[in-house]
Amino acid sequence: QVQLVESGGGLVQAGGSLRLSCAASGRTFSSYVMGWFRQAPGKERAFVAAISRAGGSTDYADSVKGRFTISRDNTKNTVYLQMNSLKPEDTAVYYCAAEYGVILTALSRRYDYWGQGTQVTVSS
16 A cells, blocks of 8 residues: 655746655555656646656656656655646646556556645646
């Protein structure tokens, strides 16, 4: 069992930056691929980024490549999402998720545990 708690969301102007954090419980954090997803009002949950268990591999949605960076610190059981050059269309609830596996995936159904989400609002 893994519990995930996101933090760091808020209101920011377009062009600004935010860093989201996701703290995981348990002693097996390094056994999980970690991902970030987001859900805007009226839309389905969408993949944002994923990172391998040791942090050596990452994957991003095309819409955030070059602007967002996912990272993790296995000593702190935490995964991060640095978001730069934010746009109004980045407004959404952001969720972190954990997958007990080795393959990076953008498929939400492959993830086993989810956080409660944190709101990010980008004003124009």
